[in-house]
Amino acid sequence: MDQAEYYIGVMSGTSLDGVDVALVSIDGQDIDLIETHFLSYPAHLKASVLTMCHGQETNLRTIGELDHQLGHLYAQATLQLLNKAHYSPEQITAIGNHGQTVFHQPDGASPFTIQLGDNHILAAETGIDTIGDFRRKDMALGGQGAPLVPAFHRYLYGVSTSSLVILNIGGIANVSILQPNGSVVGFDTGPGNTLMDTWCSTFLNKAFDEDAQEAKQGQVNQPWLTHLLTDEYLSRPAPKSTGREYFHQEWLDQQCARQTPLLSVHDTLRTLTEFTVQTIVDALVPYQQGAHPKLLVCGGGANNPIIIQRLNALLEGWHVAKTDSEAISGDYMESMAFAWLAHCYIHQIPSNLPSVTGASKAVPLGVLYSAN
Template sequence: MPESALGQYYIGLMSGTSLDGIDVVIAQRDRCGFKQIAACCIDLPPSLRLQLLQICQDKKVDLQTLGEVDHQFAIACATAVNQLLKDSHIRAEQICAIGSHGQTIFHSPQGPLPFSQQIGDANLIAARTGITCVADFRRMDMAYGGQGAPLVPAFHQALFAKQGCNRVILNIGGIANISILHSDTKVLGYDTGPGNMLMDAWINLHHDKHFDKDAKFAQQGKVAPALLAPLLSDPYFAQAAPKSTGREKFNLSWLQQQLHALTPHYFTPHDVQRTLLEFSAITITEQIKLQTSPCAVYVCGGGALNPLLMQRLQALLPDHTVLDTQILNIDPMFVEAVAFAWLAEQRLYEIPIALKEVTGAYKNAILGAIYKP
């Protein structure tokens, strides 16, 4: 990166599979990488969130609704950017670019015609903010045979890798993914499976809440082995990397099918919640143990705020040290948003992103399309 890049500002926008809001961060390039300057999370308008959930769950949408939701989500992103700029007293002219992940509505990396679809019209974001917007980060990787996900391991390597030290960066959003940062090899990363998604869906079904704050619902229950075993037997967990997944695979309907297959077994709602937490913890830690010797595991994403999940991760990884990314100077809730600010910078400088080992692409590609206001 040229010396002139130091001090430049970028904005990252991230809305993940949890659909809990839009994370917005202003980040600045410094000699150590990127540092977080300001950040916020903006709730999605309830009607928009419901539409997105329905589209993701039903896997069906008419063209007019798709176009309107694409428009609505972009306006929500632009509004969030403008509000953060106002609150942080930073002018739009000071921002080099916005990196917008968009909202994934369908991710299908397997099969003869793989694709990944994100909404959030970058033209509108650029027009409403007056800032160049970089978006559509996944599809060029897929054009070269990759999964298009996860994208953040390259950022984790750039920002968090340490010479002579092995580390794991664990992001627990709706889906959980790991980045294995070996001191002497290239980064490895993939989706381990569900993170918060099933837990969020289950508590929303029973208590109309977006998530189980402080794991209070889960802590009322006990792990149900009769339910846990079939969940763990899903073929995804035996699949070799590179691999990625999403709401298309692991969703409330999938969970309800598992429960229906276990009739006449009865599980209390809080026992299911506790079992889902254990399911996430086991599938995450089994992959970390498979890929690493004892080292530090740094957690980011909403799962970092779940005390019971963090306890279970540490208990299942007794030889590892489980921390969150705050100790690495980035708020665990905004690591992914900072990653998309970084990806925007890489696109402006036309730097290929080293993801071959992560996504399975046969070529490292320059990712993202540029939309100028």
Template sequence: MRTKQRFIGVMSGTSMDGVDTALVDIDADAIQFIASHEYPMPDSLKQRLLNVCIGQQTNLAEIGELDHLLGHLFADAVNALLQHANCKADDVTAIGNHGQTVYHRPNGSAPFTMQLGDANIIATKTGIDTVADFRRKDMALGGQGAPLVPAFHQSIFQPTNSSVVVLNIGGIANISILRPNQAVIGYDTGPGNMLMDAWCDKHLGKKFDKNAQFAMQGELNQALLTQLLEEPYLALNAPKSTGRELFNLPWLEAILSQHSLSAPDVQRTLCEYTAMTIANEVKRYQVGETPELLVCGGGARNPLIMSRLADLLSEWAVMPTDKKGVDSDNMEAMAFAWLAQRRMANLPSNLPEVTGASKPASLGVLYFAEQ
């Protein structure tokens, strides 16, 4: 009896720097990485999505069109991965597609989260059953709908006698806290690359600050950093989650209107802001003599962020997840492949202690491919 099954995870994060796909084999809870591929997102589509994310006026026609275009983009990304990996669609049990988040508001009188990317198109165009809409069941149970990856981190990284914190630095930074004999904790710490990417794009016309070269030209401005650290979200207790609807360029520019700084100084300060908001949270969970901070996502390739985290967390071993055998660029796509496997097996995939949901649930909606 064949227990090993093949899954594809698809992730387009808040940075919107491309579509990450990962092909994995899963046998029980053991996951084996097979191949990955990054598929570009057209700049015109990214800009339209950004306009929605930061609250510019939109309409149902625009939302519907973006949903359609993203469905085709994600399907094309999966088909490109299949070709790259020389894998047949018939060999894949299911796709786990996160979708593109355009708004996430888990609090208030009408909590909701919205991810676009029509899974009917994905299933039809790839010929593979597709699991999507992972977050809303958790929210229906009173949870934040995020973060969902701590359950996956728990399945692949086990603490021994010391804390292991898995940090994903995408557009938003989130942490999964794994401590011996304690429940998993996980939440969004605040901005990851999002503000730095937006500032870099505005002043250099580049999608991100490669090797932190822009930031390294500037000097840290303490007054700006102090004001940034006053953001109320940072003081909230977990469970909590956030996104581009809060941390965006208009939010930043409103604060910068009270300062007169060079563009490199702002970039350097934003880099410090990301590192400090992460470190301030991580240090709260130190247990044992050899705590580890395992970093994945685009921020793991930013030498200044990694250096500052090592300085701010001097008692921790700070390293990319690559050192533990999991490619830092593929972690989230692999996580959604794992979430798809959990849904197909009708197994719980949220952690109520992380999201605040009232009970465990198998997350995601299944869209069948037409045979």
């Protein structure tokens, strides 16, 4: 490129807390975060998404209305970002919108993935070309359609002499493993915050366990933790991906039925926190290479002190830190990634990694929704 281009990334993930929006400039191998914005989910929208994610009965009208409402919400968040940053729509090359995943089924006879949020509305209301529907091209080529962020992590960090892992702990936890030989592996390790958040919402009247204040009041129950770790998803080989349609309320209820004796609210929460940590550690140990392996953590789970403390304790020999320590916002890493994916589509740069998703080849991902 002759000069920097400006892109906006829109991300609403499995945590369902709201919409993260990032404005970036991209000039070759340089990406700079200019401004960010967060817009909370209205309660009724969050409830509708949760109902759909958990596989409860729905209908076409409900799906269509939710798609429409999310499109307006994404447009609102984007326009608020532009106003905050003092940029005009004419300055922006494109928006990259992930959309809200409501069901992800990458395996079986009929693999599919559904992200809602009408990109036509987003393009029309902002006046900016929008790139969306990033996952289905990869799935059409035999891939999982996820995770897609490892390609962005390779762009950011390149190659090091020891294993470099970027861990995103949202509702689901996923890793990008950059190896010294240049190879990249990435997959969803299992639940991130979703089970803890579900427990807090159900029994503590809180959306999440801020600063692990509630989990600190409990003890890990080792027998129940051992049982949780037998879940068959955890032993599947990569490539693999998952979501709320697997690790949901019913899954948690079934596991709680195996508690003997019945645990307290706080002991259950502390054990679920340890479950997230242990699944991450178990997933990473086989990939340790080099003298100085490093783990960089982003996403909402990076703000949980128990998770960070336990990762440090269990990953001996690893340097564990937040991505913020290397000047990359942990809260807006994924929205930056989808801004970059939009850039890749505009310039027809392959943006999936077959080594991560299992697709048959690397291709530019996304579909253009023109503002004109």
